[in-house]
Amino acid sequence: MSKSIGLLLRDGVSAVDAEVKAALVEQGFDEIQPGHHTLLRYLGEDRARPSELAARAGITRQAVTKTLDDLERVGLVEREPDAADGRGVVVRYTPRGLAALQVARTRGKQLERRFASHIGAHRWRTVRDGLEALFDAEGTSQRHR
Numbered sequence: 001m002s003k004s005i006g007l008l009l010r011d012g013v014s015a016v017d018a019e020v021k022a023a024l025v026e027q028g029f030d031e032i033q034p035g036h037h038t039l040l041r042y043l044g045e046d047r048a049r050p051s052e053l054a055a056r057a058g059i060t061r062q063a064v065t066k067t068l069d070d071l072e073r074v075g076l077v078e079r080e081p082d083a084a085d086g087r088g089v090v091v092r093y094t095p096r097g098l099a100a101l102q103v104a105r106t107r108g109k110q111l112e113r114r115f116a117s118h119i120g121a122h123r124w125r126t127v128r129d130g131l132e133a134l135f136d137a138e139g140t141s142q143r144h145r
Contacts, residue, residue, distance in 0.1 A: 016111060023107035029100045031074040039067050040076070045101070047090035049082065076100060 003011075017037060024032050032040070042048070042056040054064045068091060071077040076097035082088035093101060116124035 016108065019111050020104045020107050023103050024100060027100075027103045029103065032076070032100065033070070035067055036071055036076075039064065039071065040097075040101070040104075043077070043091060043093065045093070045098070047080075047092045049088055049090055050079075053091065071097075 017034070020037075021032070021034075024030070038057050038059065039053055042053055048056075050064045050068065051061060053068075054061045057064070068077060068079065072079065075094055077091050078094050079089045079091050082090045112124070112128075115127075119127075
C-alpha cells in the first residue's frame with residue numbers, strides 16, 4: 001500500500017528539518033531546538049509582530065512569547081518597539097540570527113540539488129513546480145518560505 005500524501009509530506013518536512021538542524025549544529029548553532037524552528041521559519045527577513053507569528057505558525061500567543069524569550073536569550077532574535085504602534089513590538093533577527101538563517105537556506109539548496117540528482121533534474125523541477133502551484137493556489141506557500 002502506498003503512503004498517504006500526508007505521510008509523504010511529513011517525511012519530506014522531517015528530512016529537511018533534520019538536514020537543516022545538522023547544518024546549524026555544524027556551524028555552531030546547536031542552541032536552536034525543534035520548537036524554535038516553528039517560529040524561525042515564519043519570521044522571514046523582515047520584522048513581524050508576535051501576533052502575526054502566532055497566526056502564521058498556528059500556535060498561541062503565549063507559546064510565541066515563550067519561544068521568543070528563548071530565542072532572544074540565545075541571541076537569535078530581538079524585540080523592539082513597533083514604530084507604527086507604540087504599544088506593540090516587532091521581532092527581527094539579530095546578525096547571529098541572520099547567519100543561522102543563511103546556514104539553513106544554504107543547506108536547503110544543497111538538499112534540493114541532492115533530490116534532483118536522485119530523481120533527475122526534470123522530475124525534481126516537476127515535483128517542485130507542482131508543490132508551488134498547489135500551495136500558491138491555496139495561499140499557504142508564503143507562510144512556509
